[in-house]
Amino acid sequence: MSQDFSASWQYEVPTAGSRHLPPDAGYAKALTNQGYGFEVAVADLIDNSIDAGADKVVVHFLRDTERILSLLIVDNGHGMDDSALDAAMTVGHRRDYDDRALGMYGTGLKAASLSHADSLTVVSRTKRSRAAGRRLTAEGIADDFRCDTVDPSYAQDLVDCYDGIIEWQGTVVRWDLVRAFRTVTPGQSDQYLSRAISQLETHLGLYLHRFLSRGLALDIAVWDVSSGEGMLGEELDHIAVEALDPFGYKVPGRAQYPxxxxxxxxxxxxxxxxxxxxxxxxxxxxxxxxxxxxxxxxxxxxxxxxxxxxxxxxxxxxxxxxxxxxxxxxxxxxxxxxxxxxxxxxxxxxxxxxxxxxxxxxxxxxxxxxxxxxxxxxxxxRDGAKRSEIVRKPVTAPGKGIDPKIKRVITEELPQKPGEDPIAFSWAPLPADRFFELNRDANTVLLNKSFREDFNDGRRGGANDAPVTKTLLYLLLEDCFGLGRWERGRQDRIDYWNTILLASVRTQRERRERGMD
Structure with missing residues (x-):
């Protein structure tokens, strides 16, 4: 006998019991194929750091001489104890968010991470609990949704590596077996990192610009683990991400706006x-x-x-x-x-x-x-299109070794030549009669390492040190890159610039030794 639904179609469908249906193993593949872009995935993890009350976050690339190895995101938020770690790493777990939280669905940590890495490790500590950690792997999820417990001594050692950030509490999210990193051929790591960091800096600076303007300290760093200096090695590059305000004009384009x-x-x-x-x-x-x-x-x-x-x-x-x-x-x-x-x-x-x-x-x-x-x-x-302006000559973009704040001003003031690798700056052992040399094949200005302390008040400099010297050299030397035939006149100019700059830095050293500066 047919049932008349005309009077009850709008009401809840009646049920006759329920069944527990655990996730199929194929869910793991869906979890790792959410379509997260690299920058979007990193930003999602930093949202978690902000929700945890962090005011310091570092995005940390680890590499050796040839390969990019791992990515870590470190914060000084309130951290997680064992039970909170278990909840955070449970696939399908949904927690409650307050109205001001950036998180929404409870899947970002797993989905964003496993979209790019086959291994996700989270190590954390709170003011009341010791360092603890959990690890998810794509293989473990596919088998039985297994989550590994990180050795407590390793968890503590990793937290200790970041004692400048994690003083009493904080979290480290670590990606290993990152699929994009494994596609980078030996010798191409520098170029890959330069592009990846530039895109990441732009994305984070834009999407988190309100937080950055209010004081969030967000850095991107690269360390070489093969240097033998501590657990994480030696810092090669360090960038402080600046707010990139899409409404940050100085004067509006029309009166009475916004x-x-x-x-x-x-x-x-x-x-x-x-x-x-x-x-x-x-x-x-x-x-x-x-x-x-x-x-x-x-x-x-x-x-x-x-x-x-x-x-x-x-x-x-x-x-x-x-x-x-x-x-x-x-x-x-x-x-x-x-x-x-x-x-x-x-x-x-x-x-x-x-x-x-x-x-x-x-x-x-x-x-x-x-x-x-x-x-x-x-x-x-239309009014702006009618106004004529001075056309400035395009330049090769500044690259690694110049502070990002300076690079941003240069790119705002001068149009960039398309398709050319940026001009990098690096300290290197050079003959005593050379202040700098050019490696035109690698688009790099090499500075004499023996003078480095003179530009850093006797202290060890960072990757973006000596900003005035590097900027002036960039403006002087930019047109020496991207050329075909190397003219004798250009070489003569390089030689006498070296002579004059050597005299300048030696004078500066003598004045400091006599206590005149």
Missing amino acids: KKYTAPIEGVGDVQLTAHIWPAKSRQAGFRQIGSLNERQGFYFYRNDRLVQAGGWNNLRTPEGHLALARIEVDLPSHPNPVFSLDVKKEGVTVTPSFTAGVERAVDAAGHSFPAYLADAEAAY
Whole structure:
């Protein structure tokens, strides 16, 4: 006999019991194939550090002379004890998040890590517990969702290596058997790391810029474990990530901007939009160095101060060149709602049609409409296109050895030659009559190591030391790279620059020894 559903279709479907269905082993493959980009995965782990109250985070690459070995993310957050580690490493475990947390789904640590590495280790300590650790491997998950316990002595040794960060509490997340690292051929590690660190610095600087502006210390470091200096070796490079504000212009591109608009969104209520117009032809990093201008126009969504979408019109309109100066800041409601949904990787927001309908009806305090803002942004672009400007000669980009803050200013002020490796600076043993030499094959300026302490007040310098000297040499020597035939006149210039600089550094040394400086 057929059942009449016409009167009860809208009610809950009746059930007749339940079964426990454990995850299939194939779930492990799905977990490791979430489509996380490298920078997105690292940012997801740093979200966990911020949620743990960390104000210091280091992204740490370990390498030897030929290979990139491991990646570690170290923080000084409140840490985890044994039970918290078990929960964090349980596949499928979902914990509760408060309204201000950056975490959402409870899968980021495992999914982001195992998308790139076949082995994930987490070592942590709290103020009340000793260092402890757990390890997940792709093989162990595929077999029986096995989680290994890290030897306590190793856990303590690893924490001790980072005593400058983890003083009383903190966490180390370690990736081993990183699939991308294993594809790097011997001799190409420097080039790979240079590109990877540059992309990572840009992504973290952009998506975490509000936290960085408020004092989060986020560094990227490279250490050579083959040097024999301690458990982690010798530091080769160190970069302090700076905030890359997509609204960080000095002067707006149109008077009276930015403006705040109120959009009535059905299902959420009033949502505030802060509309910005960049100055035309800006060279600032927050405008030009975060991706193509067409991709970066439109909406910038934030969730709890964390950028989760950098540009895009979300079906309001299509990107086009005349709106390249238009960017709109939107802080998402902290509570769940039916209009905005964020993907698990936190790099895109999906909206319902009620959002675009509400934006089209948005007005500012004076009653000006959102379409009027778009018209102002387009007019600013057209006015800027009419203005002539001095065209500066492109240069080869500065590279390793120059402080990132200086590199950013150089790239803001000077256009870059496409397709050329950056000019790096390195201290090396050189003859006593040479202050510097050029390795044009490797695009590197070699500085005489015997003078290094003279530029660091007698202390051991870091990877980005002697910033004034390196910057001046970069400006002098940039046009000596990327050439075909090496002219005698250029060599003569290199020779007399060496002679003059040697006299300068020796004079500086003599003055310091006499106590005159």
